[in-house]
Amino acid sequence: MNDAEISQIIADVLDGGTEQFEKIMKVYQKPIFLYCYHMLGNYAEAEDNAQEVFLKTFRSLRKYTQYEMDFGAWLYKIAYHQCIDIIRKRKLVKYLPFFYRDEKDNNDVDMHIEANYFDESVHQAMAKLSAEERNLLILRCVEDKSYQEIGLILGKNSASLRKKYERTSAKFRKYYAQVKGVGMYEYGQGTGFEKTV
Numbered sequence: 001m002n003d004a005e006i007s008q009i010i011a012d013v014l015d016g017g018t019e020q021f022e023k024i025m026k027v028y029q030k031p032i033f034l035y036c037y038h039m040l041g042n043y044a045e046a047e048d049n050a051q052e053v054f055l056k057t058f059r060s061l062r063k064y065t066q067y068e069m070d071f072g073a074w075l076y077k078i079a080y081h082q083c084i085d086i087i088r089k090r091k092l093v094k095y096l097p098f099f100y101r102d103e104k105d106n107n108d109v110d111m112h113i114e115a116n117y118f119d120e121s122v123h124q125a126m127a128k129l130s131a132e133e134r135n136l137l138i139l140r141c142v143e144d145k146s147y148q149e150i151g152l153i154l155g156k157n158s159a160s161l162r163k164k165y166e167r168t169s170a171k172f173r174k175y176y177a178q179v180k181g182v183g184m185y186e187y188g189q190g191t192g193f194e195k196t197v
Helices: 004-016 018-041 043-059 071-090 118-125 133-144 147-154 156-180
Strands: none
Touching: 004 018, 004 071, 018 043, 018 118, 018 133, 043 071, 071 133, 071 147, 118 156, 133 147, 133 156, 147 156
16 A cells, blocks of 8 residues: 555545545554564454554544655554553563574574564563563564664664664573573674564
């Protein structure tokens, strides 16, 4: 769905054609649900909060300005704030793992998400990172967002995010190695989290 189509749908919804909002939901429902699932680590919570994201989006459509940011980035920004609110309330965070160093051959695992999402070692390593650090890794690694898009979602400078990402991915590898009880040399010292499609 391109910008012109989204603009037309938004105009139609604001003119009373509320059923047109379903077209936006069809395009973004699965990605937003998966984002919430990665952030919250719970299927039922992800479903509830994805619905809440669309409800908030619907209510806020008049505030959306396409000149300020892409609609998708705006939607992810709403989802980000929704998930952070939930995380703050429960103070117990579960995040889904994303690709990390392969233990056998020490190569980067690009675009690799383990079949068993609830890998305890990954949860323990992720739990040592701040919510902002986890979110950065999820947006970059799982959601495949560019630094510019992440900057819009988080309200941060994209150049500083790239540096923060490198530091955060190194921290994750260090914590993951500690949890697994192996030395860093087994996972390498490079950043290793850059995604190559």
